[in-house]
Amino acid sequence: xxxxxxxxxxxxxxxxxxxxxxxxxxxxxxxxxxxxxxxxxxxxxxxxxxxxxxxxxxxxxxxxxxxxxxxxxxxxxxxxxxxxxxxxxxxxxxxxxxxxxxxxxxxxxxxxxxxxxxxxxxxxxxxxxxxxxxxxxxxxxxxxxxxxxxxxxxxxxxxxxxxxxxxxxxxxxxxxxxxxxxxxxxxxxxxxxxxxxxxxxxxxxxxxxxxxxxxx
Numbered sequence: 436x437x438x439x440x441x442x443x444x445x446x447x448x449x450x451x452x453x454x455x456x457x458x459x460x461x462x463x464x465x466x467x468x469x470x471x472x473x474x475x476x477x478x479x480x481x482x483x484x485x486x487x488x489x490x491x492x493x494x495x496x497x498x499x500x501x502x503x504x505x506x507x508x509x510x511x512x513x514x515x516x517x518x519x520x521x522x523x524x525x526x527x528x529x530x531x532x533x534x535x536x537x538x539x540x541x542x543x544x545x546x547x548x549x550x551x552x553x554x555x556x557x558x559x560x561x562x563x564x565x566x567x568x569x570x571x572x573x574x575x576x577x578x579x580x581x582x583x584x585x586x587x588x589x590x591x592x593x594x595x596x597x598x599x600x601x602x603x604x605x606x607x608x609x610x611x612x613x614x615x616x617x618x619x620x621x622x623x624x625x626x627x628x629x630x631x632x633x634x635x636x637x638x639x640x641x642x643x644x645x646x647x648x649x650x651x
Contacts, residue, residue, distance in 0.1 A: 527643030
């Protein structure tokens with residue numbers, strides 16, 4: 436495969452590191468603490484987008500202001516407790532990032548995660564300085580599945596969306612990349628190849644070792 440892209444935009448959770456089971460466990464713990472009931476795997480309330488959107492879905496009410504911030508941070512601290520010392524990048528990620536650097540292709544982290552989680556996760560992965568650009572929940576008014584985060588990343592990198600490649604692991608993230616006008620290569624940590632194609636992904640791979648084999 437020829438590699439025509441001028442920038443590569445990575446999602447974080449489930450894409451560069453497989454944190455989804457740890458986030459699910461943290462959400463279950465959060466729900467038990469605040470509603471008295473846990474969450475079943477695949478609960479649809481876990482997919483609206485940003486942390487505060489999921490908080491509102493679980494609680495069934497539109498929390499705002501200081502209460503919203505307190506609940507938001509409560510969930511993320513539960514995640515940090517569960518995840519500390521357990522995170523690794525997906526196979527091939529470090530080699531792929533070097534491959535891109537050798538070709539002077541900028542890399543961005545584009546995630547719905549809040550800064551508190553971005554800082555924690557990148558510190559755990561020793562990737563604090565691993566990206567040319569980092570965009571999180573606070574950086575656009577609307578998160579994925581809206582295209583805004585990817586459009587903002589392209590704007591800041593001065594790259595046309597059609598010249599950017601997105602790596603995502605969820606149908607909503609893939610849809611956001613496609614809506615922004617980017618090509619998407621799905622990472623199959625939490626989605627099947629068929630579901631990734633259905634969401635609009637052009638390519639898919641189990642991890643970045645497999646992806647590198649496709650593009651080399």
